Amino acid sequence: MRKNLFFISVLFLFIGCGTTKMIQIDKPVVKTYTDLTDNQDNLFIKANDWMISMFKDASSVIQFTDKQEGVLIGKYLMSGILNTSTSRYGNVSADSRVYAKIDIRVKDNRARISIEPMDSWKYDSSGFTIYDYSEENFHQDMAKIMLSFENALKTDKIDF
DSSP states (O other), X not given: OHHHHHHHHHHHHHHHXXXXXXXXXXXXXXXXXXXXXXXXXXXHHHHHHHHHHHOOSTTOEEEEEETTTTEEEEEXXXXXXXXXXXXXXXXXXXXXXXXXXXXXXXXXXXXXXXEEESSOEEEOTXXXXXXXXXXXXXXXXXXXXXHHXXXXXXXXXXXX
16 A cells, blocks of 8 residues: 555656746847837837836836936746745745846837846646746737737827
8 A cells, every 4th residue: 555655656746847847938029119109208208107007016127227228127027926834844935936027128219129038937737836837828928018018109198
């Protein structure tokens, strides 16, 4: 009976470890918008407002801005959470967060957004691990982010 229990435990261990994969995207995904009708200052304000509205999590932050050069760079939480619990063996944490670097450059009538995962991350579609963010999820989220950014750039300026 103990042998069977041991083999079943080892089987689950191999199944759980065997399905976790590492993803590394080597190049950022970049989209350029050349048909815009605003000057650099207005595009910068729109891009900055967009980042503020997108970065709702405390760990998503704008890390660098330069209005004169038209540059905005931030770290964005794409998916995942940090779970921390206390057990009799001490604090245990599981981190499944996936971050991306968002780099925005604006010039007169033009804008460019670049999204790149920060480091590599693990994913597992079988559900045996805490990592459930796939490369396909990442690309779907990037497409949504870029569409949202494009819509923000093409909105009319609010005048008072």
